[in-house]
Amino acid sequence: xxxxxxxxxxxxxxxxxxxxxxxxxxxxxxxxxxxxxxxxxxxxxxxxxxxxxxxxxxxxxxxxxxxxxxxxxxxxxxxxxxxxxxxxxxxxxxxxxxxxxxxxxxxxxxxxxxxxxxxxxxxxxxxxxxxxxxxxxxxxxxxxxxxxxxxxxxxxxxxxxxxxxxxxxxxxxxxxxxxxxxxxxxxxxxxxxxxxxxxxxxxxxxxxxxxxxxxxxxxxxxxxxxxxx
Amino acid sequence: xxxxxxxxxxxxxxxxxxxxxxxxxxxxxxxxxxxxxxxxxxxxxxxxxxxxxxxxxxxxxxxxxxxxxxxxxxxxxxxxxxxxxxxxxxxxxxxxxxxxxxxxxxxxxxxxxxxxxxxxxxxxxxxxxxxxxxxxxxxxxxxxxxxxxxxxxxxxxxxxxxxxxxxxxxxxxxxxxxxxxxxxxxxxxxxxxxxxxxxxxxxxxxxxxxxxxxxxxxxx
Numbered sequence: 001x002x003x004x005x006x007x008x009x010x011x012x013x014x015x016x017x018x019x020x021x022x023x024x025x026x027x028x029x030x031x032x033x034x035x036x037x038x039x040x041x042x043x044x045x046x047x048x049x050x051x052x053x054x055x056x057x058x059x060x061x062x063x064x065x066x067x068x069x070x071x072x073x074x075x076x077x078x079x080x081x082x083x084x085x086x087x088x089x090x091x092x093x094x095x096x097x098x099x100x101x102x103x104x105x106x107x108x109x110x111x112x113x114x115x116x117x118x119x120x121x122x123x124x125x126x127x128x129x130x131x132x133x134x135x136x137x138x139x140x141x142x143x144x145x146x147x148x149x150x151x152x153x154x155x156x157x158x159x160x161x162x163x164x165x166x167x168x169x170x171x172x173x174x175x176x177x178x179x180x181x182x183x184x185x186x187x188x189x190x191x192x193x194x195x196x197x198x199x200x201x202x203x204x205x206x207x208x209x210x211x212x213x214x215x216x217x218x219x220x221x222x223x224x225x226x227x228x229x
Numbered sequence: 230x231x232x233x234x235x236x237x238x239x240x241x242x243x244x245x246x247x248x249x250x251x252x253x254x255x256x257x258x259x260x261x262x263x264x265x266x267x268x269x270x271x272x273x274x275x276x277x278x279x280x281x282x283x284x285x286x287x288x289x290x291x292x293x294x295x296x297x298x299x300x301x302x303x304x305x306x307x308x309x310x311x312x313x314x315x316x317x318x319x320x321x322x323x324x325x326x327x328x329x330x331x332x333x334x335x336x337x338x339x340x341x342x343x344x345x346x347x348x349x350x351x352x353x354x355x356x357x358x359x360x361x362x363x364x365x366x367x368x369x370x371x372x373x374x375x376x377x378x379x380x381x382x383x384x385x386x387x388x389x390x391x392x393x394x395x396x397x398x399x400x401x402x403x404x405x406x407x408x409x410x411x412x413x414x415x416x417x418x419x420x421x422x423x424x425x426x427x428x429x430x431x432x433x434x435x436x437x438x439x440x441x442x443x444x445x446x447x448x449x
Contacts (some may be wrong), residue, residue, distance in 0.1 A: 027280045027299075027303075027317070028280070028299050028303030029296050029299070029303065030280070030296060030297050030298075030299050031297075077358070077359055077360050077361070078358040078359065078360040079356055079357075079358055080356040080357075080358035084356070087356075088356055091356060092354070098357075100357050100358070100359060101359075102359050102360075102361070102362075102363040102364050103279065103317075103321065103359070103360050103361040103364060104321030104322075104324055104325050104361060104363075104364030104368075105363075105364070107317045107318045107320075107321050108318060108321065108322075108325075110318070111318045122325065123325075123367040123368075124325060124363045124364050124366075124367050124368070125363050126367070126397075126398065127395055127397070127398040128363060128394065128395045128396065128397070129349075129394045129395075130359065130363065143398070170314075171297045172295065172297040172298040172308075172314055173278070173280050173281050173282055173297060173298050173299055173314060174297040175281055175314055175315070175316050175317075176280050176281055176316065176317045177316070177317045178316065179316040179318075180316055180317055180318045207316070
């Protein structure tokens with residue numbers, strides 16, 4: 001019997017190793033797997049490469065992970081925010097490495113990783129500072145940049161509900177990076193608010209099929225998660 | 230002769246009036262967001278948000294905010310009847326794959342050939358952040374820029390060559406400023422809809438690159 005449901009956040013994260021590349025879902029406050037990130041801090045893995053759209057807000061989520069000194073490098077599109085002070089200070093002190101990637105390229109690099117595409121050419125970023133040092137090619141008269149797949153060792157994502165096979169559905173714009181990250185990591189861990197019986201999710205509406213999901217862990221809805229960036 | 234610059238709201242009104250029925254549109258963070266307030270109600274225009282929304286509606290009523298439903302600026306929004314949610318890679322495929330009819334973005338500078346600089350001042354101590362700007366710049370069918378014509382110190386933001394780091398090369402089709410509308414064409418930059426009281430010669434004098442007059446000078 002396949003049962004991807006794990007009893008606790010601790011159990012879900014037990015094998016995350018130092019130096020792992022961790023894809024963390026969320027955009028702004030929506031879709032952030034706050035409980036999983038908190039549990040990763042408690043778990044203690046360090047020297048991590050974090051892939052997220054942002055670089056943390058206030059002192060929650062990725063910002064808390066940064067503050068705890070666990071992050072060697074962050075790969076993101078938009079680190080700057082009114083409340084990104086934790087990242088800002090570490091970056092200015094040279095204590096965290098930044099790989100800045102256009103948002104669509106960030107997402108597509110993870111899609112490529114999940115789809116077995118080693119690299120791809122895209123016009124995004126051509127002729128800009130973000131293409132420096134990258135291979136370029138004119139394709140059909142258009143300048144393109146070679147971008148490599150971005151696989152994760154682990155993906156931490158948030159979905160609304162899931163079943164024991166790992167099928168997931170999301171809620172509104174909290175879906176954001178979840179489905180792509182789920183496909184791009186060797187081990188995908190989804191936190192959900194509700195676990196349902198097999199068959200309860202309409203197969204026409206399943207957004208992430210369970211093949212992409214390694215573990216599902218239930219968390220309680222809380223004000224904090226809703227507000228956490 | 231004296232003239233009054235357009236306010237941001239007036240520029241937004243102009244842009245909104247120029248967005249045709251039935252189009253898919255992305256409004257950038259910051260000033261372009263104002264355009265949403267002036268879209269003609271008798272047109273069906275679908276707003277796209279990079280975080281996975283088509284058919285984005287206005288801000289929710291007080292107390293109705295749902296933090297799972299936010300826009301690219303991370304503010305709560307609503308969904309129009311018929312709107313859709315999708316994941317990030319699909320959302321950016323819409324942008325990068327040429328499916329959006331128009332995007333409106335702010336800019337630090339636009340070069341005469343349509344080069345866009347709007348993501349980074351290049352200042353050494355600035356934290357660089359690009360978001361979806363480069364994807365929109367190369368992907369939308371029409372890239373419109375909304376910006377003040379001059380910097381605070383009075384320099385033209387329309388330049389021969391961008392000195393700020395580029396977002397995209399040759400991507401801008403039209404620039405809406407507080408003084409005029411300027412189309413980037415193969416012939417060069419064509420100025421139209423100058424604010425009342427502003428002569429073409431005066432506009433040319435404050436603009437860093439040669440302009441061509443347009444036949445039509447419709448009122449705002």
